[in-house]
Every structure is written in structure tokens, then in C-alpha cells.
Amino acid sequence: MNNDIRVGVFVCDCGTNIARTVNVPQVVEYAKGLKNVIFAEEGKWSCSVDYLAKLQEAIKEHNLNRVVIASCTPRTHEPLFKKTVKEAGLNPYLLEFVSIREQASWVHMDDPVRATEKAKDLVKMGVAKAILLELGEDFRLPVKQDCLIIGGGMAGMTAALNIAAQGFKAIIVEKQPQLGGLLNKLDRIAPEEVSADAMVKAKAELIAQNENIKVYTNTEIEDIQGYIGNYKVRVKTNGKSEEFDASTIIAATGMKEIEPVGQYGYGDDSRVITQLQLEGLLKSNGLEAKRDVVIINCVNSKNEERGCCNIGCLASVKNAMALKTINKGTRVHILYRDLSIVKDELSYLKDARNMGIKFIRYTEERQPEVSREDSHLMVRVYDLLLGRELKIPADLIVLTTAFEGDSTVDQLKGQLKVSTNPDGFFQEAHVKLGPSDFPSDGLYLCGCARSPKNLKDTCEESMAAAMRASIPMKVGYLEAEGIVADIDLDACNDCGICVKNCPYGAIQLVDDRPNVLKALCKGCGLCAADCTKDAITIVHYSDEQILAQVEAALEEKAQEKIIAFCCHWCALGAVDMAGVSRLQYPPNVRIIRVMCSARVATKFVLRAFELGAAGVLVAGCEFPTCHYIVGNYKAEKRMERVTKKRLAQKGYDPSKLWTAWLSATDGPKFAATMRAMTKQLNLE
DSSP, X not given: OOTTOOEEEEEEOTTTTTTTTSOHHHHHHHHHTSTTEEEEEEESXXXXXXXXXXXXXXXXXXXXXXXXXXXXXXXXXXXXXXXXXXXXXOOGGGEEEEESIIIIITTOTTOHHHHHHHHHHHHHHHHHHHHTOOOOOOEEEEOOSEEEEEOOBHXXXXXXXXXXXXXXXXXXXXXXXXXXXXGGGOSEETTTTEEHHHHHHHHHHHHHHOTTEEEEOSEEEXXXXXXXXXXXXXXXXXXXEEEEEESEEEEOOOEEEOOOTTSTTTTTOTTEEEHHHHHHHHHTTOOOOOSEEEEEEEETOSXXXXXXXXXXXXXXXXXXXXXXXXXXTOEEEEEESOOOOOGGGHHHHHHHHHTTOEEEEOOSSSOOEEEEETTEEEEEEEETTTTEXXXXXXXXXXXXXXXXXXXXXXXXXXXXXXXXXXXSOBOOSBTTTBTTBOSSTTEEEOGGGTSOOOHHHHHHHHHHHHHHHHHHHHHSEEEEOSOOEEEOTTTOOOOOHHHHXXXXXXXXXXXXXXXXXXXXXXXXXXXXXXXXXXXXXETTSOHHHHHHHHHHHTSSOGGGOEEEEEETTHHHHHHHHHHHTTOOOOTTEEEEEESOGGGOOHHHHHHHHHTTOSEEEEEEEOTTOOTTSSHHHHHHHHIIIIIHHHHHHTTOOGGGEEEEEEOTTOHHHHHHHHHHHHHHTTOO
């Protein structure tokens, strides 16, 4: 043990939030007896201005070089304490944070004795890690004031105008010969009932008049390399390659219809068309008056493959009204599963009914059927509200089909190193915490590149993406956290697994040897967990630090304890939500925080069972989201295909290793998992 390590432990009462259940004086006395602990103290409100000043005094007075804070969740208060210890002259990476409120006092309110014992364990685990902490540092990446916007539809144009309005340079790259995107195929915009062409023209004129915006049309992205503040972009415009720099990037690539080939006669009968094809006919005045039109909604949507297309109902109502405007005598039927119409659009729906448009609700089990009778089309549909089958003639059938991402997405996701869902829509960093961000800094998304949406939502998202991109451009730099990978090349055997698996492309070969580009690294730990030679260390989450926590937790009564490795983002969010909601569960679990579930190496799990743990839980983000793109997928695969096999080989029961995939709001699910796990392991 290093005698130069001087640990200070500060245990918070949090008013009565902790002290009502946990015997804080006992925890403080226990902490004083731990190795390398020089000072331990109880604080009523550790995050108060007065106590933070007192903490800084204690660091200086006792010459502390490690600090353990035992209080609430690090997800909310760790930055405050990092700032505090830094102001006291201590490197902020020498701070370890322990949550005894969300993980002990709030969730074990009926068992104060065991809650106190758990708090002691959590402090011991925190001290064990703190002893092994090393200096770290945040680093700044310079960011200039130029933003690449991929896509020149309404989303891209809106984002560009908002970027330019702040004095920054916006560069639009559009693959089509003109700006406008999907709006170029539309007749009118609902429910405002304005001309799509007029709206595109107005925006395009603003773009042309703005000296801060440069536009490339008929242009494709050939390559993108680099990171925030230092992107190198190569485009092909009018057959020639051109290169330029960008500091931030916004993806506004839009969407396209999924062709319903083979459904309801589409592709076989020219009288069966899609909504976009109908829009084209309306726009060109090329539609002859029809006697009977049937619109079938929810084609390729609201099924096992995908949910609601979000915009189909409004589009079908709008175009039905357009058909009635052309010819009042046209009989129009809209067949729908559910009408997804928001409050602001209800008057629009009322107008449609007043025009004589008929709405028929059908069920998923009894889909409409289209047949030919003589030279006519006939639609049979079971009306759920009338409780009987109807037979409707049709001169024209219009299919409201689902959407998918633009055709450029597959290539672009590789260039940006981001992920998409099965329909080719880009995946945001987090649906609640980062809806306009990609996981990598400097990359943003908006509009229908993310999911189908109406014009209002598209424009609002585009403004949000522009604001997000503007922050580092305004500040002039991005301060990146120092939790990054470090490779010991002497131990490395150049297998290339880390280069291949890094979700961010942060590990690259330099002279045939792996090199970490720290500006791109996010510290997820996937590389370290997969490294067969243990040659990779993650700052603040090293193998030694994590194993020290495992060993400290299981030093006593190991057979009664569950070790839970929880990712900092969603899994720990669920733990915190269980605490905030006061959801009670057995106090057997000892949680070890990792940044991503992908950091959990097989050897961590094996070590827990070697020390006698009753069970192990690996908890990460709910699929398909992950703060680190594919971390949860990699973790699941490792646990199911590697770790359980290794457990069985060593004589341990693989069924005692559990996984849980949680959203940040899944407090009830986490609590239920702990109750179920405790019961199955006979720990009650």
C-alpha cells in the first residue's frame, strides 16, 4: 500500500434524506478505520456553499490527495465536487463519488441497519478505488466557425439560416440540382394550406441573399475525416472533387417513401398509387376528376416492423380535401387504423368531414382487400365501428405508406461513424438527453433524417441542431473529458481488435501500431474489455480500480451479495429513478459504476464469482439506444457468448449472471430486477 496516499471521506446527511435511514456517524467512524483514510467527516448539506468551502479547507489542512464523497448520485452532483476539489488545488480525477442516498437510504427505508451496512460497503468500495486513482486532465479542442449541413431540404435550409444568423459560416451540400428536398414533390403544406413551392422559394431566396451561406447543389459527399473543430470534407460537385474544412456537421438528409410493391395491386395497376405520387399529380394539375377514391392508411406501418409513420394521417386528410376541391362530386373514403391527429389539426379534420369525406376504421387483423371486378377496382373492408364488411368501388386507390431514411444514409453513416435504425433513420445520442446530438461531439442531426415528422417539428428540430452546433463554435473550443483509452504498446500484440471494434474510430493504425486519437475517444471501455493482452487502460476506470471495488464489496459476507455493474447513463439513471421514487428492494446489491456496459470484462465477472458473490448483474442502456452507439450490443454478446461459457468451464452457474437493459426512467424495472434476482438466488 502506498503510504503517500491520503484519503479524505466526506459523508453527507443530505438533511434527513440520508440521515433518516443511514446511521451516518457509524459510517464516518467506519471510514476512519479504512486503510489510507486520514480524515473522515459528516456534513449536513455537503453541496451547500458553506460546506464546500469547509471541504476545501479540510483538503488543505490535512494534505489530502484523494477525496471520497458519499452522498447523492454522481449523475447530478459530481461536476460540482470536481470543480470544488480543483479549486482546492487537487486534480479532479482524484475524486471518487459514492451514492448512499439513491442506492441505500431511499431504497431501504424499512431496514436502516442493513442500509447502514450497505452504505459502509459503498464507502469502502469508493476508498478502494480512490487509492488507485491517477492524475487525469480535461483537454480543449479548438473549434472554428464553419458548419457543414448535409441536405438542402427545409431542415437543412432552416439550420443554415440559424447558423448564419449568428455570424458563422454555413455550407450546404445538396445532392439534387436544387434546394427544397421533399417539399419539391409536395403540392401544399397542411394544415397551414400554403404552397410548398412558395415556401421553398422564400427560404431559397433567403439562403441566396446570405453571404454567410455557401451552397453546393448536385453534389455528393465523398469522404469525411477528423473530429470536432477539424473535419476534412471531400465532395464531388459537377463531376469534380473539391475539399474544404468544417468544425461541426449537421445531418439533414431527409427521407423517402417505402414503395409498397405488391401491396393492394401497387405496381400491377396504374390506378394504385402512393401519397407522394398523388401529390405530384395534384401539383402538376395532371389528375383527372375521379368518381370514387379510396385512401388506405397505415401501409407498411403500425405493424411488427415499425410504428406509426407520424405524418400519414394528416397527409391523407389534406389530399382527400384536395380531391374534393377539384370535384365536389368525388366520393372519398379514408380507411384508417387510428387517426393520429394532434389538437391543432382537429379543425382540419372537422372541415374534411363537413366536405363529405368518409372515415372507416379497420383493424390489423382484418386488413382491407383490393380486387378487380370487370374493369373496376373494388375495396372490401370490415368497418370496426359499424361491425360489418363494406364493399367500396374505386377509380383510384391511394396508399399512405411508411418512410425510410434517404438513400445516402448507408454511405454517410460510415463516414460519420454513427448508427441508424433498421429503416435508415439516424440514431440520436439519447432520445431525451441528446435528441439533436450524435454520440460524437460536433455531429448533430435534425428533421426527417431522424424520423418522419411534419414541417413544424422539422423546423423546430433544425433550430435546435443549429443551436447545439453553435455552442462550441461560439465558445471557440470544446472541453473534452479525460476519461479516455491509453494503450501500452509494449504489452500489445497488434491483433487489431481495438481498431476494428472502436465505435468512434478513435483507435487508428500509425506505422502498423494502434494509436488512440484522444479527441475522438469517449472512454466507453469496449477496447479495454476486449483486449486479450490487457494492454489498454481506461483513465478513471482501469481494471485495477474496478477489481478493487469488487474485492472490497465481497470482503465480508460475499455469499449474500450481488455485484451490479451499471452504466453511468441509462442503467444508473434507472437506479437513481428507483431511489427518487422510493421503490424498495432487498439491500443485497453493490453497484459499481462504469461509463458503458461494454466496459465490463469477462474477468470482472469471474473475479466476483471467485470471491463468492451470490450473483452478478450487468446493466446497460435499453436497446436500440446506447450512449456509446453499440456498447450495449457488445456487452450483451460478450456476456451471453463468452462470459457464461467461461463461467460454466470454471464450474460456476451461468444462470447467476444476469443482464438488464434499461432506460433512464426504468426505476420500477430495476427494482423489480433486484427483487427477482434476490428471490431466484435465495437471498431473501
